[in-house]
Amino acid sequence: MPKLLVIDDDLDMLALVRTALEKEGYQVDTEANAASLQPARCRLYDLLLLDVMMPGEDGFSFCRRIRTEVDCPILFLTAKAEDSALVQGFGLGADDYIKKPFSIAELRARVSAHLRREVRQPTHILRRGNVRFDIQAKTAYAGEHTLPFTKGEYAICEHLALHAGQVFTKEQLYEAVFGFDAEGDPSAVAEHIKNIRAKLKAHGICPIDTIWGVGYKWQKSEDL
Template identity: 75%
Template sequence: MAKILIVDDDSDMLDLVRRALAKDGHQIHTETDGQRLSPERCQQYDLILLDVMMPGEDGFSVCCRIRTEVDCPILFLTARTEDAALVQGFGLGADDYIKKPFSLAELRARVNAHIRRESRLPAHILKRGGVRFDMQAKTAFAQEHALPFTKGEYAICEYLALHAGQVFTKELLYEAIFGFDAEGNSSAIAEHIKNIRAKLKVCSLNPVETVWGVGYKWRKDNPV
């Protein structure tokens, strides 16, 4: 059972999502005003569902304000799936998005996939491509400097590094990491990869390789 916060100014939507997730035994809390969310309050949750289009402070602004102090997955509920909106959302630290309108089955599957991923605690160190993965703490380092990956970015890097040299399509990556393949997943993976590369480039690293027309792989010839 996870403790989940749902933030949406639509009370009918809040009630619908609350009842759907409660069926899986989760403890659900709701909020209609993003401005009332403090990082301290958000730290108590295992996952946050955050509507993008809200009056006052929108979901993007809320995510930006709390992300540096909140470690749990943040999933956007949004009707905005154009590339610019996705780039903005993932750049602010979101782990995923769920497109409105969505089915309750998809909602429950996506939420539970993220929660299952959070509960996995492998207990060893992996070193590949100039990056050292602490697979228990779910952190990555380059030359002893912590890489500022979001949880989704870290999970993608860890999975690719564990299977170095193997090529994965965007769809396979999403399903392997988040456990549920749905419309829009390819865009999510592409934006995560873009952010990963930007953060690795700061350390002069580029282990994630694009295989054009197929997908992505972690270069096998770069062990450390």
């Protein structure tokens, strides 16, 4: 279920867009003010919809500010119909420019097209609820905050999340993470699990279940 962020100062417009896109099955968040939004927040989403003319920071300025740090498609949604504005928008790194008034059908079709193209590209982001793993960067995030995992903690945590719902014994976890031959004391894994849980709990989430007498598993969403 892709996550979208819509930024517009017009609350009616926000409600309209949100309704239309939620009907498509997307998870939609809205913001009325761009100025306070940091790139880290935007990176939580799969696509951004931006109004251009807003009090405070306008859409162009916002796009310029975050573009180098945010990879997802950025779509302008605006009443500025002049070519110069459109060219400026694309020049700032936008992926589409939809002129108001637009039809709901067009909005949905364009959003869908951009998301479709994203998934065509190999992704290195694993999302499990509020926790995201950047496989390449070997970094985990809780919301917009980086989780300060050590190497071993990250490896164990990623392995559990990647195979969500599957139970692993301590020995299996140790082998999966540090290699076959590795002979790990099971209690070493327990120590790592403890630290992982502590760092996750700091953000109010505890997605790792203990299966008594067996091992650990990452919760599947239906277990919540």
